[in-house]
Amino acid sequence: MNLHILIGALFGAVLGIAIGKVSGGNPDAAAKHMIERSEKTKISNRTRTVREDKLVDVQACRDAIAASAIPDGRHPLLRKMDRERALRRWLELDSSSALAEAESNQDDSFAIDLFKQWVELDPISAVEGLGKLNPSLADKLSRDFFITLMGRDPVLAAQEFRKDRWQLGQKSLSDRLEFNRVISLAWFNADPDAAIASLDGVDLRVRDADNLTEGSILIGWGKVDFDAAWTYLTEKTGSIDDSLTSPGGMDLLAEGLLCGKSEAIAVLASLSDLDGRDMRNRVSQLADTMVRVDMQESLDWALEQPEDDPIRKNILRYVASKMAAADPDRALEMLDESKGTGARYVIEGITRESFAALASSDPVASAERILDLPVGQRKAAMGGWLTRVFASDPDAALAQCRNWMEDPELSADLPAAWALSFSWEHGSGVRDPGEMLAAMPELNDAVNGMVLSTWAKSDPESAANWVTERLELGEKVPFNDGPFIDDSFLMDLSISRPEFTANWVMGLPDGEIQREAARTLISNWAAFDPDAANNWINSLPPGPVRGAAEEGLSKTTKQNQSPF
Amino acid sequence: MALPLAAGLLSFFISWQVTKRDTSAIEKSPKLRVPIRRQGSHVLGSARSAGSLYQWQEQVEGSSVTELSDLARQLISSSHRNDLAMWQTLLAAWSEQDGQGMIDFIEKDVPISQRETLLEIGWFAWGAAEPDAAFVLGKTLSGPREQQFLMGVAAVDARKAAEFLSQMPNSQMSRYYISRQIVQGAPDLVDGMLQSAIYDGGRVGFQSEWVKQLAATDPAKAVEYADNMGIIFQDNIRIAIDEIAKKDPAAALEQIQMMPSNRSKALSSVTLAKDWVRVDRDKALSWIRGSLTGPVQHYALVEAAEATGTTDPEGALGLVLEAGLEPVADFYDVRGSSIMMSESSALPDAGKTAAYLFQRLAQTDPEGAERYLQDHIPSELQEKFRSYLQP
Numbered sequence: 001m002n003l004h005i006l007i008g009a010l011f012g013a014v015l016g017i018a019i020g021k022v023s024g025g026n027p028d029a030a031a032k033h034m035i036e037r038s039e040k041t042k043i044s045n046r047t048r049t050v051r052e053d054k055l056v057d058v059q060a061c062r063d064a065i066a067a068s069a070i071p072d073g074r075h076p077l078l079r080k081m082d083r084e085r086a087l088r089r090w091l092e093l094d095s096s097s098a099l100a101e102a103e104s105n106q107d108d109s110f111a112i113d114l115f116k117q118w119v120e121l122d123p124i125s126a127v128e129g130l131g132k133l134n135p136s137l138a139d140k141l142s143r144d145f146f147i148t149l150m151g152r153d154p155v156l157a158a159q160e161f162r163k164d165r166w167q168l169g170q171k172s173l174s175d176r177l178e179f180n181r182v183i184s185l186a187w188f189n190a191d192p193d194a195a196i197a198s199l200d201g202v203d204l205r206v207r208d209a210d211n212l213t214e215g216s217i218l219i220g221w222g223k224v225d226f227d228a229a230w231t232y233l234t235e236k237t238g239s240i241d242d243s244l245t246s247p248g249g250m251d252l253l254a255e256g257l258l259c260g261k262s263e264a265i266a267v268l269a270s271l272s273d274l275d276g277r278d279m280r281n282r283v284s285q286l287a288d289t290m291v292r293v294d295m296q297e298s299l300d301w302a303l304e305q306p307e308d309d310p311i312r313k314n315i316l317r318y319v320a321s322k323m324a325a326a327d328p329d330r331a332l333e334m335l336d337e338s339k340g341t342g343a344r345y346v347i348e349g350i351t352r353e354s355f356a357a358l359a360s361s362d363p364v365a366s367a368e369r370i371l372d373l374p375v376g377q378r379k380a381a382m383g384g385w386l387t388r389v390f391a392s393d394p395d396a397a398l399a400q401c402r403n404w405m406e407d408p409e410l411s412a413d414l415p416a417a418w419a420l421s422f423s424w425e426h427g428s429g430v431r432d433p434g435e436m437l438a439a440m441p442e443l444n445d446a447v448n449g450m451v452l453s454t455w456a457k458s459d460p461e462s463a464a465n466w467v468t469e470r471l472e473l474g475e476k477v478p479f480n481d482g483p484f485i486d487d488s489f490l491m492d493l494s495i496s497r498p499e500f501t502a503n504w505v506m507g508l509p510d511g512e513i514q515r516e517a518a519r520t521l522i523s524n525w526a527a528f529d530p531d532a533a534n535n536w537i538n539s540l541p542p543g544p545v546r547g548a549a550e551e552g553l554s555k556t557t558k559q560n561q562s563p564f
Numbered sequence: 565m566a567l568p569l570a571a572g573l574l575s576f577f578i579s580w581q582v583t584k585r586d587t588s589a590i591e592k593s594p595k596l597r598v599p600i601r602r603q604g605s606h607v608l609g610s611a612r613s614a615g616s617l618y619q620w621q622e623q624v625e626g627s628s629v630t631e632l633s634d635l636a637r638q639l640i641s642s643s644h645r646n647d648l649a650m651w652q653t654l655l656a657a658w659s660e661q662d663g664q665g666m667i668d669f670i671e672k673d674v675p676i677s678q679r680e681t682l683l684e685i686g687w688f689a690w691g692a693a694e695p696d697a698a699f700v701l702g703k704t705l706s707g708p709r710e711q712q713f714l715m716g717v718a719a720v721d722a723r724k725a726a727e728f729l730s731q732m733p734n735s736q737m738s739r740y741y742i743s744r745q746i747v748q749g750a751p752d753l754v755d756g757m758l759q760s761a762i763y764d765g766g767r768v769g770f771q772s773e774w775v776k777q778l779a780a781t782d783p784a785k786a787v788e789y790a791d792n793m794g795i796i797f798q799d800n801i802r803i804a805i806d807e808i809a810k811k812d813p814a815a816a817l818e819q820i821q822m823m824p825s826n827r828s829k830a831l832s833s834v835t836l837a838k839d840w841v842r843v844d845r846d847k848a849l850s851w852i853r854g855s856l857t858g859p860v861q862h863y864a865l866v867e868a869a870e871a872t873g874t875t876d877p878e879g880a881l882g883l884v885l886e887a888g889l890e891p892v893a894d895f896y897d898v899r900g901s902s903i904m905m906s907e908s909s910a911l912p913d914a915g916k917t918a919a920y921l922f923q924r925l926a927q928t929d930p931e932g933a934e935r936y937l938q939d940h941i942p943s944e945l946q947e948k949f950r951s952y953l954q955p
Contacts, residue, residue, distance in 0.1 A: 055614060076692050076719040077656035077685075081621060084649040089614035103874040104842065106810050120612045120647055132927060134873060135920045151646030171909045189677035190646065224676050295706040295733060322706070322734040325762050353762045360760060384762075391759045424902065427761035429771075430794035457794030457902075491899055495827040496795070527895035528830035530858045556893045 058097055061090040065110075088117040095129065103134050112141045116148045123153040127160055139169035146183045154191035157183070158198075162213075184213040188220030196221060196232075204236045204246045215247025222252040226261045240267055244282060254289040258297050268311065280310070284341070287314030295319060313338040317346065324353035348380035352420070355384035356427065363389050367400055371409060379413035383420030387428050390421055397421075398439055405442070415446030423450035430458035434466075444470075448478045449489065456492035464493055464504045471509055479513075490520040498525040502536050505545070515548035522552030530556075612647065620650055624657045632658045633669055640674065651682060655689040663690035663698055684712040691716025695724050706734050711741045718742040722749030726757065736766045743769030747777055764796050775800055779807035783815045795828075797904045805832035809839035816840075817851070830860045830895050834912070837864035838871045845872060849883075859892045866912040869921065877925040878936060884918040885940060919952045926953050 055061055064086035068079045090098045091114070098118075102111035111133070118126035130138050130145055146166070149157040160166065161183050170176035188195040195217045202214050221229035229252055233243045243249045244267075256264025271282050290298040302315035317338035324331040331354050335347065351373070358366035363385070370381045382404065389397040401418060404410040420426060422433045431454055437444055447455075447466075455463035467489075470477050479489050493501045501521050508514040526533035537553065540546040627635060636654060644650055658666040667690065670682045687705065690698040691713040702713045710732060718725035722745040729735045729742065739757065746753055747770060754770050761767045771793050778786035786808060790800035801823075809816035816836050823829040833856055840848035845868075852864045865887035869880040897908040926933035933953075941949050 071720075075656040075660060075689070076716070077652040077689055078621075081617070081649055081653045081656070084652075085614045085617045085621075088612075088617065088649075092614060100874050106839075106842075117649070120649070132924070134870060135916060136870065148646075148648075172905045174905070192677070220677075292707075296704045319733075325760070326731060326733055326735045356762050357760075388759065424794075424796050425764050427763055427766060429758070429764060429767055429796065430792075453902075454794075457796065487899070488902075492795070495895075495898055497824070498826060499824065524827070524895070524898060527893040527898075528827050528858075528860060529825045530893065532825060 055086060055089040058090055058094055061086040061093070084113065084117055087114050088121060090114075091118055091121055095125070099129055099133065103137060108137070108140055111137055112144050115141055115145050119145065119148045119152050123149055123156055127156065131165075135169070139171070142166050142169055143179050143182065146179075147186045150183060150186035150190045154187055154194065158187055158191070158194060180213045181216045184216035185220050188217045192221065192224070199232075199236075204233060205238075205242045215249075215251070218246075218248035219251045219255070222248075222255045226252070226256045226259060227263060230256060230261075230263055240270060250285055250289045251293065254286060254293045257286075258290060258294060258301060280341075283310045284314050287311055288318050291315060291318040291322070295322060307337075310341065313341045317342045317350070321346065321350050321353075324350050325357045328354035328357040344376065347377065351377040351380040352384035352387075352426070355381040356388045357384075359385045359388040360392070363393070363396065378410060379417050380420075382410065382413055382417035383426075386417060386421035387426050390431070391428060398436065401436075401440060401443075405440070415443060418443055419446045419448050419451050422454060423448075424454040424457065425450070430454055432458040432462065434459065434462050437466075444475075452478050452489045453492055456489050456496070460493050460497045461500055463489070464501070468504070468507060471513070477513070487516060487520045490517050491524060494521045494524040498529065498532070501525075510544075515544055518545050518548040519552040519555070522549045523555040526553050526556045612644070617649055617653075621653050624653050627657065629658070629662045629665060632661070633665075633673075636669060637673070640678070645678065648681070648685070651685060652689075655682070655686050656693070659686070659689035659693040663694050664701070666690065667701070680708075684708050687713040688716035688719075692720050695721060695728070699728055703728070703732055705732070710734065711738050714738055714742050715745075718745035718749070722746045723753065726750060726753050730760075736762055739766055740769040744773045746770070747773035751777070768797055771800065772798075772803055775804045776807045779804050780811065783808045783812070783819055787819045791828075796902050798907045799828050799831050801828040802831040802835050806835045806839065809836045813840035813843065813848070827895055827898070833860050834863045834867050838867040841868040841871050859895060862887045862892045862914070863912045866914045866917050870912065870917050873917075873921050873924055877921050877928065878932065881918060881921040881925060881936065882940070884914050884921065887914050889914050889918060889945070919949075922949050923952050 055064060065083050068083035068086070072079065087098070090101075095118075098114055102114050105111065115126060115130060118129060126145075126149070130142070146157055146161045149160070161179075166179075167176060170179050184195070199214055199217060204214060204218075218229055218233060221232075230243075233246065233249060233252060234240060237243045237246050237249075244253065253264055253267055257268060268286070271279055271286075273279075274282060287298075287302075290301070298315050299319050302312045302319075305312040316334040320331040320334035320338065323334070331350060335350050335354075355366060355370070358369070367385060370378055370385065373381055386397055386401070389400065401414060404414045404417075418436075421428065422431045422436070424430060433443075433447070433451060433455055437447070452463055452467070455466070467477050479487065490501075493504070498521060501517070502525075505514060505517045505521060508517060522533050522537065525536075533553070537546060537549045540549060624632065624635060632654060636658075639645060639650060639654065655666060658669075667683070667686055670679060670686050674682050687698070687702060687709050691702065693716075695717045698713065698717075702710075705713055714725050714729055714732070717728055722742070725742045726746055729739055732738065739761075743757075746757060754774060757770050758767050775786050775790050775793075778789055783804075786804040787801060790804040793800045805816050805819060808819065813836060816832075816839070820829060820832050820836060823832070837848060837852050837856075840851070848868060852861060852868060856864050865883045869883035869887070872883070873880040891914075894911055896911040897903075922933065922936075925936060937946055937949055
């Protein structure tokens with residue numbers, strides 16, 4: 001009898017777990033089970049697709065969504081289709097629980113995909129659903145939502161997307177510009193007549209955040225019918241110059257040139273009538289836009305132009321900047337061909353990126369090539385080279401620094417090149433120059449604000465101690481070189497090690513640096529730990545440092561936009 | 565025989581309960597009624613149901629290349645022309661049979677208004693179906709088409725996607741889009757990808773994904789790695805804590821308790837509050853009230869309110885009122901060019917959250933909302949709250 005109970009219990013438990021896994025709800029387990037089963041039986045792609053008749057309830061939809069996330073040998077778009085069909089079915093079965101899941105699911109892509117399917121099912125109720133959603137989530141998915149809605153019901157979408165609710169929901173001005181740009185383009189694609197009609201009454205000579213909408217419509221129109229769009233724009237603005245500075249004007253001209261439109265070619269020719277500087281600016285903007293619209297087509301087009309043509313040279317330079325990492329030799333050739341165009345920082349940027357890439361494949365040969373470069377490009381090339389080699393082989397990088405320091409042709413450029421390689425933003429992330437400075441103390445003078453800020457992100461205490469030592473020796477520190485103190489290093493210290501920074505401030509020599517350090521510390525520290533910040537202020541004796549700290553307290557930002 | 569059977573059934577019931585996902589909070593949440601108006605049933609008529617998608621998929625998967633191009637033409641001329649779910653299925657099937665022909669069709673026969681969107685899906689589809697063949701033509705792509713092509717390749721072969729990436733123009737911009745697949749599918753390539761970045765923006769995707777990967781297995785390592793990355797563009801410690809807390813709030817708390825007082829700890833605490841309150845409201849609130857102070861406690865309460873507003877708008881509204889509606893110090897937006905807008909503008913807003921929660925309460929329980937207004941909202945704010953109920 002006991003054995004029967006044991007067998008029965010065991011059987012029940014196994015059965016329970018098995019059925020629970022398939023139908024009960026752990027989505028990952030259910031998904032794996034479904035896939036294993038389908039693979040074992042080697043059934044065809046078509047029968048492995050989750051059948052509609054199995055999506056009988058919300059739980060089945062959940063299981064299908066979970067299963068669609070796991071690779072199963074089918075084309076990934078077919079798994080995506082399974083997910084989208086399950087979302088659509090969920091909405092058909094119970095839109096309220098789908099909405100609740102969108103708000104509670106920790107992955108925002110659930111809500112984005114759900115609302116795309118909701119738009120397809122019923123645009124009006126989708127707009128209603130979006131309006132009821134938690135506003136921060138609704139803001140996050142509004143861009144994808146309105147692009148989809150434009151395709152499904154452009155009249156409704158055009159009414160809705162310009163409402164303050166959605167415009168103000170974009171986090172920043174650049175987000176708002178992008179929101180209007182992509183949705184307006186979708187509007188043109190879905191309902192060109194209505195989109196073009198919306199341009200009437202708009203002053204296209206004004207370029208601001210709102211009329212980027214109009215610019216996108218013109219760009220869309222130009223892709224379909226350049227002549228009509230260009231004629232409309234020039235008639236509305238009254239001059240070619242105003243047309244080019246209007247939103248979308250430069251993109252329109254770029255499209256026209258790439259399509260070989262005679263009107264666009266005539267406009268390009270007319271640019272040579274402009275004064276030298278204006279002409280150079282317009283040609284540079286146009287080349288930049290053409291490369292952005294289609295890099296390969298622009299390159300092909302440029303290579304058909306005469307070798308000394310300014311637009312050819314500008315296009316080659318913009319293409320070079322994009323190709324530097326993937327094909328540095330070709331990028332350097334194009335940069336050479338583009339001589340006479342571009343600001344110094346652009347040329348240096350392309351050179352830096354190219355030599356960083358070259359150093360990856362052959363550090364010795366690429367280091368030797370630097371002497372062959374024009375003098376103005378060597379510093380950037382050395383900086384790019386050092387950035388890469390300090391990551392892969394620090395000893396070789398140090399040895400190369402020593403070689404270059406002894407080379408009369410390169411030693412003058414070494415300090416700035418070294419500083420570039422120890423500055424964040426150039427691909428190396430945070431870096432601690434402590435060991436390097438110990439090995440080559442002559443580079444201490446090369447530490448600039450970016451190096452110090454990067455150092456503070458890596459090891460704030462070492463960076464701060466270096467500053468103290470420099471001040472004690474009567475040397476300059478890089479954040480008070482100019483008329484203003486650059487506080488990015490102080491800010492980095494204050495947000496990462498406030499207690500250490502408080503002690504460090506008290507060890508600094510009296511003066512403006514100490515006061516600015518106290519001010520910056522408190523303006524940051526008091527924002528997240530006001531008790532500790534106030535305790536520190538209260539521990540200070542009356543005097544300039546305490547005064548500066550109290551100023552910092554008043555600068556603690558209060559920026560949230562409460563409707564109250 | 566009855567006893568073993570009963571024991572078995574009991575065991576079955578217990579096991580089933582153990583493996584069942586707890587969705588009770590969602591099921592019990594106040595229902596927001598948003599009815600969907602059902603439409604038709606024919607596959608290329610007006611139907612947009614899940615059932616019609618299924619019929620479409622069946623039709624597509626059994627079709628030859630010629631039949632697929634016919635179906636594409638029918639789709640273009642139907643009212644479903646912008647339904648991307650239908651196009652994805654069609655292009656997936658077509659890319660497996662004739663990717664080059666599919667791209668040619670889109671470039672020549674699809675109206676300009678749809679062409680760019682479908683080219684992006686088409687390149688994804690071909691990249692996933694036949695990566696090597698697609699690369700012959702795809703290696704000169706740029707912009708969104710390049711990104712979609714690489715994402716398609718990465719969806720089936722992350723290593724191959726990394727190899728292609730290094731040979732494509734403008735590859736620095738596209739690397740972000742395949743960082744997740746490379747971290748998951750070819751983690752040994754991550755160091756090389758980090759070293760080959762020429763801007764720090766080219767590192768962000770890989771580092772964030774690596775932190776997420778570590779957070780799933782070793783919370784302490786995830787936080788240590790995030791700390792070593794420094795604050796460039798974003799606070800990676802907060803990202804690590806978010807990932808840890810979604811799976812194990814107690815482990816996230818343990819990590820936070822070991823941190824010194826700094827901005828990372830403040831951001832992480834608010835993040836933990838948001839994640840923890842979803843799974844254990846009482847414990848999370850007890851921690852917020854007992855261990856956090858000042859602006860950190862304020863933002864933690866607001867985030868907790870927003871996270872629980874779906875299931876309990878009245879309780880959530882109480883949390884915002886407890887936090888206070890006046891602005892407090894902002895530690896999200898610090899001066900310094902390295903902090904991205906997405907982080908510096910992520911400040912939880914008590915006023916906006918209160919307005920939304922009150923609207924939500926009024927939608928699900930109008931009388932309860934009126935009662936709440938009278939009993940809990942300070943009299944000087946009642947008029948303002950009433951205005952949120954106006955359409």
